Amino acid sequence: MQDYLQLKYRLDDPNLVSVIDDLPLWSAPFGLKLLDMVKLKKNIQVLDIGSGTGFPIIELSQRLGNTCKVYGIDPWKEAVDRIRFKIKIWKISNVEMIEGKAEKMPFENNFFDLIVSNNGINNIDDEIRVYQEVTRVSKTGCQLVITVNLQDSMKEFYTIYEKILKDIGRQEEIEKLHEHIFSKRKPLDHSKRLIHLAGFDILDIYEDKFKLQFTDGTTMFNHFLIQIGFLESWKAILKEEDLEKIFKKLEEELNIYSLRKNELSLTIPWVSIDCMKKT
Numbered sequence: 001m002q003d004y005l006q007l008k009y010r011l012d013d014p015n016l017v018s019v020i021d022d023l024p025l026w027s028a029p030f031g032l033k034l035l036d037m038v039k040l041k042k043n044i045q046v047l048d049i050g051s052g053t054g055f056p057i058i059e060l061s062q063r064l065g066n067t068c069k070v071y072g073i074d075p076w077k078e079a080v081d082r083i084r085f086k087i088k089i090w091k092i093s094n095v096e097m098i099e100g101k102a103e104k105m106p107f108e109n110n111f112f113d114l115i116v117s118n119n120g121i122n123n124i125d126d127e128i129r130v131y132q133e134v135t136r137v138s139k140t141g142c143q144l145v146i147t148v149n150l151q152d153s154m155k156e157f158y159t160i161y162e163k164i165l166k167d168i169g170r171q172e173e174i175e176k177l178h179e180h181i182f183s184k185r186k187p188l189d190h191s192k193r194l195i196h197l198a199g200f201d202i203l204d205i206y207e208d209k210f211k212l213q214f215t216d217g218t219t220m221f222n223h224f225l226i227q228i229g230f231l232e233s234w235k236a237i238l239k240e241e242d243l244e245k246i247f248k249k250l251e252e253e254l255n256i257y258s259l260r261k262n263e264l265s266l267t268i269p270w271v272s273i274d275c276m277k278k279t
Contacts, residue, residue: 019086024055025225029210030147031056031118033272035063037145037204042067044113047137049102049130050074050120054083060116061087061095073098073105103129107137115144119270122148122186131198135277144200144275151185154212154230154266157220160253161234164246176237184233188271200275209269216264217254 009016035056040063048057051072061070072095074080080099087095098106103126115138124130134144158181165173188205195202214220221231238246258264 015085015089019089024053026229027052027055027118029208029268030149030270030272031059033206033208034116034118034145034147035060037206037272037274038063038114038116039143040064041113044068045111046070046114046116047105047107047112048072048120049115049117049134050123051079051083051097052076052118052120053079054086056116056118057083057095058086058090058092061092064094066094068094070095071098071107072096073100073102075099075101102133105133105137109136110139111137113139113142115142117146119147119149121146122191123184127186127194131194135198138277140277140279142277144195144277145272146191146195146275147270147272148188148191149185149268149270151181151187153185153268153270156257156264156266157254160257161250164249164253168246170242173237173239173242180233180237191271191273195273195275199278201278202273202275204274206272206274207269208271209267212266212268214258214264214266216258217251220254220264220266221251 011017038060042065044064046060046064046068048060048070051057051074057070057072061068064070072080072083074097077099080097083095083097086092087097100106102121102124115134121127121130138144158177162174162177165177188207192202212220212225214223220226235243235247254264
């Protein structure tokens with residue numbers, strides 16, 4: 001009897017329920033296109049850079065099957081532990097997670113046939129060093145598929161934020177705001193340049209966008225995704241003594257904008273890039 005015919009899951013198992021939500025709101029639009037671009041092959045070594053809490057590495061590993069070995073690397077210990085727990089519950093045997101930084105990978109030269117990163121590389125501090133490592137650990141002909149969200153992400157929010165800072169003469173904070181945007185959301189030409197410097201040809205670029213929609217600014221600030229993923233970096237732009245006053249004004253302006261537009265809709269433009277290491 002095949003192994004999969006012997007597996008039984010209980011839907012009342014709290015461990016199973018806790019890991020069944022494997023398609024996060026933020027990473028799903030990027031990750032689904034990444035999966036479309038991956039060329040599935042047997043007997044290959046695969047790397048996922050910035051695995052987060054498990055999407056799309058767990059899905060990719062299951063699509064590839066047990067002739068392939070999939071490695072994930074991420075410095076976030078709790079997320080790595082979470083993935084390890086998920087693959088234990090799901091009984092997945094072809095994934096190995098490494099807690100570490102992509103700037104210094106514990107792999108041999110010319111090791112991987114496929115490397116993916118779902119909105120990961122662009123959020124690493126030293127992108128140049130990461131691409132140097134990607135070059136080192138990839139075989140000739142290795143496929144590289146990355147997704148990145150672009151510099152106009154949440155433009156509706158940042159436009160209002162910058163106007164408030166401009167109105168009260170906070171030039172230093174405006175510069176910090178621009179630095180923050182660039183540090184997390186690079187222009188497409190920036191990513192293309194680093195990919196070419198790493199020795200990869202770009203085969204295809206898919207551009208798209210989605211929207212994060214809220215009833216108003218108050219609702220947005222209270223949303224878990226915003227609180228865990230964005231709010232602290234928005235606050236860090238300001239001096240402590242200005243924090244409460246400016247955020248009160250920001251919330252008010254976002255609510256006025258939402259009333260005028262009948263919602264607060266934040267646009268997220270992004271790309272998925274399919275590459276191959278030059279022969």
